[in-house]
Amino acid sequence: MRSLLWLAVVGLAVAEDGLAAWLRYARVPSASRHLGKLPSAVVTLNATKGYPVHTAGQELVDGIGGLFGKKLTVAKSKPKGTTATVGTVSAYVDKNPSAAKGLPDLVEDGFYLKISKGNVLILGQNERGALYGAFHYLSVIAQGNVSDFTLTSNPDAPVRWVNQWDNMQDGGTHGSVERGYGGDSIFFWDGHIREDLTRAGQYARLLASIGINAVVANNVNANASILTPENMDGLARIADVFRPYGVQLGVSLNFAAPQLLGGLDTFDPLDKTVVNWWQGIADNLYKRIPDMAGYLVKANSEGQPGPMTYNRTLADGANLFARTLQPHGGIILFRAFVYDHRSLNQTLDWKADRANAAVDYFDGLDDKFEDNVVIQIKYGPIDFQVREPVSPLFTHLRRTGATVELQITQEYLGQQAHVVYLAPMWKELLDFDLRVDNKPSTLKSIVSGKRFGQKLTGYAGVVNVGTNTTWLGSHLAMSNLYAYGKLAWDPEQTSTGILKEWTTLTFGHDKLVHDVITKISMESWPAYEDYSGNLGIQTLTDILLGHYGPNPGSQDGNPWGQWTRADNDTIGMDRTVWNGTGFAGQYPPEIAAMYENIETTPDNLLLWFHHVPYTQKLKSGKTVIQHFYDAHYKGSSTAQTFVTLWEKLKGRIDKERYEHVLFRLIYQAGHSLVWRDSVNQFYFNKSGIPDELGRVGNHKYRIEAEKMELKGYKSYRVSPFEAASGYHCVVTETNSTVGTATTKLKVPSGKYDLAVNYYDMALGNSTWELFVDRKLVGKWKGDLEYELGRAPSPYIDGQTAARKTFRGVRVKKGSELKVVGRPDGLEPAPIDYISVLPEGTVD
Numbered sequence: 150m151r152s153l154l155w156l157a158v159v160g161l162a163v164a165e166d167g168l169a170a171w172l173r174y175a176r177v178p179s180a181s182r183h184l185g186k187l188p189s190a191v192v193t194l195n196a197t198k199g200y201p202v203h204t205a206g207q208e209l210v211d212g213i214g215g216l217f218g219k220k221l222t223v224a225k226s227k228p229k230g231t232t233a234t235v236g237t238v239s240a241y242v243d244k245n246p247s248a249a250k251g252l253p254d255l256v257e258d259g260f261y262l263k264i265s266k267g268n269v270l271i272l273g274q275n276e277r278g279a280l281y282g283a284f285h286y287l288s289v290i291a292q293g294n295v296s297d298f299t300l301t302s303n304p305d306a307p308v309r310w311v312n313q314w315d316n317m318q319d320g321g322t323h324g325s326v327e328r329g330y331g332g333d334s335i336f337f338w339d340g341h342i343r344e345d346l347t348r349a350g351q352y353a354r355l356l357a358s359i360g361i362n363a364v365v366a367n368n369v370n371a372n373a374s375i376l377t378p379e380n381m382d383g384l385a386r387i388a389d390v391f392r393p394y395g396v397q398l399g400v401s402l403n404f405a406a407p408q409l410l411g412g413l414d415t416f417d418p419l420d421k422t423v424v425n426w427w428q429g430i431a432d433n434l435y436k437r438i439p440d441m442a443g444y445l446v447k448a449n450s451e452g453q454p455g456p457m458t459y460n461r462t463l464a465d466g467a468n469l470f471a472r473t474l475q476p477h478g479g480i481i482l483f484r485a486f487v488y489d490h491r492s493l494n495q496t497l498d499w500k501a502d503r504a505n506a507a508v509d510y511f512d513g514l515d516d517k518f519e520d521n522v523v524i525q526i527k528y529g530p531i532d533f534q535v536r537e538p539v540s541p542l543f544t545h546l547r548r549t550g551a552t553v554e555l556q557i558t559q560e561y562l563g564q565q566a567h568v569v570y571l572a573p574m575w576k577e578l579l580d581f582d583l584r585v586d587n588k589p590s591t592l593k594s595i596v597s598g599k600r601f602g603q604k605l606t607g608y609a610g611v612v613n614v615g616t617n618t619t620w621l622g623s624h625l626a627m628s629n630l631y632a633y634g635k636l637a638w639d640p641e642q643t644s645t646g647i648l649k650e651w652t653t654l655t656f657g658h659d660k661l662v663h664d665v666i667t668k669i670s671m672e673s674w675p676a677y678e679d680y681s682g683n684l685g686i687q688t689l690t691d692i693l694l695g696h697y698g699p700n701p702g703s704q705d706g707n708p709w710g711q712w713t714r715a716d717n718d719t720i721g722m723d724r725t726v727w728n729g730t731g732f733a734g735q736y737p738p739e740i741a742a743m744y745e746n747i748e749t750t751p752d753n754l755l756l757w758f759h760h761v762p763y764t765q766k767l768k769s770g771k772t773v774i775q776h777f778y779d780a781h782y783k784g785s786s787t788a789q790t791f792v793t794l795w796e797k798l799k800g801r802i803d804k805e806r807y808e809h810v811l812f813r814l815i816y817q818a819g820h821s822l823v824w825r826d827s828v829n830q831f832y833f834n835k836s837g838i839p840d841e842l843g844r845v846g847n848h849k850y851r852i853e854a855e856k857m858e859l860k861g862y863k864s865y866r867v868s869p870f871e872a873a874s875g876y877h878c879v880v881t882e883t884n885s886t887v888g889t890a891t892t893k894l895k896v897p898s899g900k901y902d903l904a905v906n907y908y909d910m911a912l913g914n915s916t917w918e919l920f921v922d923r924k925l926v927g928k929w930k931g932d933l934e935y936e937l938g939r940a941p942s943p944y945i946d947g948q949t950a951a952r953k954t955f956r957g958v959r960v961k962k963g964s965e966l967k968v969v970g971r972p973d974g975l976e977p978a979p980i981d982y983i984s985v986l987p988e989g990t991v992d
């Protein structure tokens with residue numbers, strides 16, 4: 150009894166850093182009651198060390214040991230007592246020929262499980278499938294279910310890859326991992342493959358447990374030096390740590406490598422010397438990595454070289470690689486994300502549209518690709534926005550297989566500093582019926598190969614984990630990685646079902662923990678859409694900088710083509726055929742007709758397809774502009790509730806993860822208000838149409854810092870203007886002057902929540918202190934650039950704007966409120982405003 154109590158205390162007190170993610174194998178409640186229903190020994194068929202069946206045996210021992218405290222032995226042949234037998238179907242049938250009849254049909258990577266009175270049979274179509282089966286069994290028992298069952302599970306699609314956008318070098322394009330918010334690359338450092346690849350192995354283990362079968366480790370914006378002999382040796386070491394988990398390695402290529410690395414004077418895909426050069430590369434890679442998955446190629450996009458440089462088609466480019474892979478059994482994922490960010494002109498051409506590019510470039514090529522080419526298509530025609538229609542290119546490829554590219558790293562969706570559970574969005578996309586030939590044609594049926602019958606189809610997820618122990622920078626963001634794997638295996642699973650599994654495995658069985666995580670997660674994508682870009686206008690992050698904070702004005706007037714065409718009276722992209730860019734016409738007729746007509750276009754994509762006045766009435770009866778205002782208030786107020794919901798979990802999960810998540814949710818709550826005010830202020834200024842409820846631009850609890858009595862601080866006009874309340878903030882006069890901003894409070898005496906909006910730039914770590922009547926209320930540092938992991942920014946803008954709240958502070962009428970800011974480096978301790986809020990009020 151005593152030791153049990155002690156264990157319970159220790160159990161809660163053990164700090165968890167997130168490294169084990171959903172594979173913690175933490176003790177299940179009442180574990181000892183279930184021991185009789187578990188195997189006592191593991192028998193591994195065809196188990197060679199370093200290969201998946203052997204790994205499966207090891208996981209079963211570790212898993213059952215951790216989950217139930219039962220120590221299993223590993224045996225080669227059948228021992229006495231209950232056993233878990235794991236191996237491939239063929240190894241099993243070799244030993245038990247008579248069993249063959251009773252076994253189901255499995256496709257590549259599929260598995261069969263039979264659990265009966267503590268005896269467990271786990272068979273895979275291949276070794277990898279056997280490991281998947283073992284992980285599945287462990288997941289079921291970790292959720293407390295030890296009853297008998299039989300299951301046949303086949304993946305929905307063969308390609309279930311992960312892409313990492315890891316650079317060879319820190320300080321390359323966007324640092325160590327492009328659009329990565331969880332630290333440096335786990336694969337590369339200083340131009341080389343890391344010596345210590347422990348994390349890469351742990352990553353493969355996590356991915357195998359959710360059915361991912363390949364990882365492209367280097368960025369699609371590829372560095373040609375990945376192909377030096379030394380780095381090829383390094384890649385082979387990565388493949389070695391992946392292999393025990395059945396995860397294959399893929400490599401991103403730079404199209405110009407023959408020139409950049411090979412010293413040729415051309416990289417023309419039809420040039421014989423170029424072809425030979427690439428054949429040599431493939432042969433050399435496969436010599437080192439015989440089970441390499443293949444290649445990933447981004448060509449002629451965003452400045453990357455490609456076949457069009459030589460007036461060759463994209464098919465010429467893809468086939469060049471495909472042919473060099475064929476002798477080795479590899480495949481190439483060729484990205485459809487092809488557009489020219491230099492030539493698009495918004496002002497001169499009403500019909501110019503980046504969204505048209507993919508179909509424009511790929512139309513007519515469907516039957517031109519080699520059989521081992523797969524076209525990798527982002528889910529929407531633009532770029533991982535909070536709301537996009539499904540890319541029409543999926544309906545144009547019937548012979549060539551496609552993968553849908555999803556983004557787990559939240560580039561445009563809060564960069565893991567905002568909780569956004571993405572499974573509901575992915576489900577909507579996958580369930581969307583594209584009505585090819587007027588027949589049911591959901592996206593999931595296309596990428597499973599069922600609709601058109603291609604063999605190579607599936608999923609590619611941009612994950613971008615890093616060296617942070619949380620992998621993605623945030624514990625809660627890991628539900629997205631988990632959901633990605635689960636949906637790629639079986640898109641019929643529900644968002645809540647997946648979440649429930651993940652929560653149990655990650656945080657345990659407590660019902661309140663489940664309720665809270667479910668509520669926060671399921672409300673998170675709608676809330677984020679509400680407080681960022683509505684009605685299909687796109688996310689509205691600053692697209693020229695970090696893709697993180699609000700900056701609606703940055704969308705237009707540049708050739709990146711993520712335009713909103715907002716002016717003083719109207720907003721939205723006219724993508725109709727009759728009057729616009731013609732994009733709607735890229736869909737099959739039923740869908741094209743729906744989007745062509747403003748009446749049948751769903752509200753949530755209205756501004757994606759139509760250019761309308763701000764006063765246009767939605768189906769809800771509201772005007773576009775009032776919808777913007779209301780949605781921003783609604784979404785940001787939902788984000789406030791995440792904090793109070795999470796606080797209910799204090800003491801119910803380990804302190805380390807509790808605090809980590811709480812810190813980020815508090816930050817998100819504050820930043821959602823920055824979003825709300827920036828976007829609302831921007832469109833209010835543009836349209837001149839006031840908020841019917843009088844909220845926009847009226848903040849009665851706010852004291853603008855620039856209106857306070859300033860010493861050492863001066864007023865500063867912020868750009869973009871909407872990123873500051875009253876367009877101004879204060880900054881210290883020099884970068885060594887201490888600034889003070891003081892005012893006398895006029896509110897009645899009582900308790901208030903004091904909220905300070907400030908800017909935390911990546912140029913230093915200023916310190917702020919807040920005083921009431923000379924008593925210190927709180928002190929904080931401008932170090933969010935280390936804490937949050939989101940893209941760092943040197944500017945005073947919507948990206949760096951943040952809020953610090955002190956709850957329940959006693960003030961008197963006439964109290965002196967003072968903020969003292971100490972600049973550091975080039976960060977001038979900027980303050981925007983202070984809100985003196987009656988307790989519980991948000992503004």
Ligand code: GCW
Binds near residue numbers: 314369447533560
């Ligand atoms: O979303 C954009 C990103 C780029 C990325 C590109 C792509 C790897 O901003 O960082 O480059 O898409 O998908 O190729």
